[in-house]
Amino acid sequence: MKNSIKVERAKKNITQADLAKLAKVSRQTINAMELGKYVPSTVLALRLAQIFEVEISEIFTLEDSDWV
Amino acid sequence: MKNSIKVERAKKNITQADLAKLAKVSRQTINAMELGKYVPSTVLALRLAQIFEVEISEIFTLEDSDWV
DNA sequence: TCTAAATGTATAATAAATATTACAATTAGA
DNA sequence: TCTAATTGTAATATTTATTATACATTTAGA
Numbered sequence: 423m424k425n426s427i428k429v430e431r432a433k434k435n436i437t438q439a440d441l442a443k444l445a446k447v448s449r450q451t452i453n454a455m456e457l458g459k460y461v462p463s464t465v466l467a468l469r470l471a472q473i474f475e476v477e478i479s480e481i482f483t484l485e486d487s488d489w490v
Numbered sequence: 491m492k493n494s495i496k497v498e499r500a501k502k503n504i505t506q507a508d509l510a511k512l513a514k515v516s517r518q519t520i521n522a523m524e525l526g527k528y529v530p531s532t533v534l535a536l537r538l539a540q541i542f543e544v545e546i547s548e549i550f551t552l553e554d555s556d557w558v
Numbered sequence: 559t560c561t562a563a564a565t566g567t568a569t570a571a572t573a574a575a576t577a578t579t580a581c582a583a584t585t586a587g588a
Numbered sequence: 589t590c591t592a593a594t595t596g597t598a599a600t601a602t603t604t605a606t607t608a609t610a611c612a613t614t615t616a617g618a
Contacts, residue, residue, distance in 0.1 A: 423532065423533050425538065431556050437593085437594060437595085438594075438595065439593095439594080439595095444607070445575070446557065447577085448576065448577050448578075449575080449595090450576080450577075450578085450596095450597090451575095451576055451577075453596065453597085454575090454576090454596095454597095456496070456595095457519070457596080457597095460574070460575060460576085461531050461532050461533050461574085461575080462531075462532050462533055462575075462576095463529045463530075463531060463532065463548050463575070463576090463604085463605085464491065464492050464530050464531065464534075464535040464546070465529050465530050465552065465556050466532075466575090467532040467535065467546075468491065468546075468547070468550060468551075468552045468556070469552065469557070471547070472552065477545055477546070477547060478532075478535075478536075478545070478546040478547060479536070479539070479545060479546060482532050482536060483536075483541065484533065484536045484537065488537070489514065489537070505563085505564060505565085506565070507562075507563095507564080507565095515606070515607085516565095516606065516607050516608075517565090518567095518606080518607070518608080518609095519606055519607080521565070521566065522566095522605090522606085524565095525566080525567095525583090528604070528605055528606085529604085529605080530576085530605075530606095531574085531605070531606090534605095534606095539601080
């Protein structure tokens with residue numbers, strides 16, 4: 423799964439730490455997500471979509487490998 | 491977090507077992523999700539949205555308690 | 559009503575998400 | 589260039605998602 427958190431963050435011009443606070447998770451969680459190190463829960467994905475005011479599908483997109 | 495998986499499933503007229511197979515998870519995962527027993531990963535949410543051909547936000551919605 | 563299918567439930571095991579702390583590397587601005 | 593802010597990384601611990609197996613309950617159809 424890909425995500426465009428870094429881009430959305432750039433649009434809003436906020437740091438990982440800022441976003442972590444807004445989303446109520448640790449900064450490492452944001453960092454690891456941006457680096458594709460793990461897949462967030464749907465609750466966190468919904469929170470991010472709400473923060474960035476976009477649809478989840480604009481931030482997170484499935485790849486073929488996600489169906490294996 | 492609420493979800494309308496049961497409703498979407500009813501629209502498509504498929505069983506939990508059918509959906510489990512389509513989404514490539516166990517039936518228990520589908521059942522537990524429908525009963526609100528846990529929150530799926532974003533990959534699973536995206537798969538379900540793709541299966542039901544709707545936006546994730548049509549299936550999963552945040553509640554106030556998800557921000558605590 | 560009988561039966562099969564569908565759904566709910568329980569337990570235990572494993573994998574994965576998330577927090578915490580801490581430090582290294584990079585970047586931007588004075 | 590120095591310094592502070594930002595980002596990347598690592599290890600460990602804890603919580604939570606997911607599987608597997610198995611059985612009980614409910615529902616729908618013959």
